[in-house]
Each structure stands twice: as structure tokens, then as C-alpha cells.
């Protein structure tokens with residue numbers, strides 16, 4: 264691992280008027296590493312990427328790309344970018360878009376290689392504007408990698424892709440990382456972070472509240488979701504101390520708990536007619552809620568101690 268991170272934020276702050284989108288964020292990405300930036304909507308992930316891309320200037324703190332100011336061309340020529348919204352000329356054919364984008368880089372991939380990596384070989388002669396949303400996303404990925412970047416920014420790259428296209432994109436990302444490319448990925452899918460990331464950083468309110476491996480994230484968030492059809496009243500179940508939340512959805516009870524075994528046992532003991540019992544690990548939404556709660560509890564402890 265090279266000593267100088269390929270991308271780094273130190274105490275970075277980004278404000279939009281009165282709103283602080285990035286609030287003293289520290290982040291370092293090393294060569295050949297894939298870091299997933301996770302967090303609920305509005306957490307500040309895209310704004311953090313915008314700082315690293317030099318699209319926004321920080322209101323405070325430092326931002327470096329390959330040890331340089333991100334607005335320097337020497338830094339920018341090594342990056343590839345796939346943002347959430349891309350406006351590309353609709354009448355240009357995919358082949359033309361790829362040629363044009365590759366021409367901005369010193370050592371681009373040959374067109375065929377980029378097309379193959381992003382699985383767009385069959386789209387090369389189609390005008391971009393005539394492609395489906397998922398096809399356009401694959402083309403945007405091809406454009407991000409065609410310059411043979413050392414650092415790829417992928418902002419929710421698999422939104423709108425079907426399962427097969429998602430798996431193909433994951434395989435391509437793994438191949439690029441295997442070749443030494445670093446990747447900063449934002450995603451709302453825990454399984455995507457799980458499939459790809461060396462490290463994850465969870466953000467809320469512009470701050471990092473957890474950094475580590477996906478397994479560490481899971482271990483920290485032990486919440487499970489239980490679903491069942493039950494004759495028990497939701498208020499009865501909500502009063503059990505191990506139950507964090509109760510909802511009724513489609514005639515089913517849905518509970519969240521950190522102690523699934525205890526709750527399942529109680530359900531079975533208290534309802535002889537219990538049916539269709541399912542226990543699942545919680546998704547990212549529950550993970551964020553729990554981590555945010557922890558972070559808020561510890562910051563109020565610090566305030567009280569001060």
C-alpha cells in the first residue's frame with residue numbers, strides 16, 4: 264500500500280448556505296483499495312465525492328487527490344467518474360462517446376477493451392439517447408474506465424441495473440481493483456458493499472460514524488427482523504423489553520430486535536397459532552438507524568461530561 268493516499272479528506276467541511284452537508288470529514292483511500300461510502304439519503308456522500316473531484320471547494324479542511332489539489336489537471340487525468348446523473352449528448356453513438364472520452368486521457372484503453380469490461384459491445388453503434396436506463400448506466404461505466412484511471416469514483420453505479428447487469432458490473436469492478444485501481448463507491452445496498460468493499464465508511468449528517476470492514480459493521484449492528492402471522496396484538500409484543508420496533512404490514516407482524524432467539528421463543532410460547540415465521544438479518548436502513556442512535560447517544564454523553 265503506497266504511503267500517500269490516492270484520495271484524502273481531512274476535516275473537510277462543505278456548506279450550501281445554512282446547510283452543512285459535509286461536517287469535518289476525514290477519509291483516506293489507498294492504492295488498490297475499494298472503499299464503500301454508505302449512509303442514508305442526504306448523509307453527504309455525493310458532496311464528499313464532489314469535494315474530491317474538485318467540483319466544490321471545501322469551506323474548511325483539506326482535500327487531496329494523488330497528494331495534489333483536485334482541481335489540478337495532473338491529478339484529474341488519473342481519475343474516472345460515474346456520477347448519479349450524467350448528461351451526455353443523446354445523438355452521439357456509444358462508440359463516438361467512448362472515443363471522445365478516451366481522447367482526454369494520456370494512456371486510454373483500446374475501445375474494444377472498455378466495451379468488453381462494461382459489457383456494451385452490442386451497444387457501440389446505438390445513439391446514447393435511444394438506450395434504456397440500464398444500458399445508459401453501463402455506457403457511463405465504460406466512459407468512467409476507458410481512460411485507464413488509477414482511481415474510479417462510482418456514485419451508486421448499479422441503480423437501475425437488473426441482477427445480471429449488476430453482477431457483471433461487480434465482476435468488472437473486481438477486475439479493475441485486481442489491476443491496482445482504487446475505487447470509491449457509494450451505495451445503498453449492503454450486499455454491494457459486502458461483495459466488493461475492503462472497507463466501509465458509514466456517514467450521517469456529513470460525518471463518518473463508523474469505519475471498518477463490512478463484517479465489523481454487521482457485528483456492530485446485531486439487529487434482526489422477524490416477520491410472522493400472529494394472533495398477538497402489536498401493542499402486547501411492543502411491550503416486550505427485547506423488541507425495538509413493531510409494525511403491521513400486509514396482515515403480518517414485523518418486529519426488529521437485537522435478541523431474535525428470545526423473541527422467537529416468546530412468540531411461540533404465547534401464540535399457538537403462529538404461522539409463517541421468518542427471521543432475517545436487518546438491512547442497511549436498520550443498520551443506519553442503529554449506528555445513528557449510537558452516535559447520537561455518545562455525542563450527548565460527551566456533552567454531558569463536558
Ligand SMILES: Nc1ncnc2c1ncn2[C@@H]1O[C@H](COP(=O)(O)OP(=O)(O)OP(=O)(O)O)[C@@H](O)[C@H]1O
Pocket residue numbers: 279282283284302303304305306307308309310311
Ligand atoms: N447543490 C446543492 N445545494 C443545496 N443543498 C445541497 C446541494 N447538494 C446537496 N445538498 C444538500 O446537502 C445534503 C447532502 O446531500 P448529498 O447529495 O451529498 O447526500 P448523499 O448522501 O449523497 O444523498 P443520497 O444518498 O440521497 O444521494 C442534503 O441535505 C442535500 O439536500
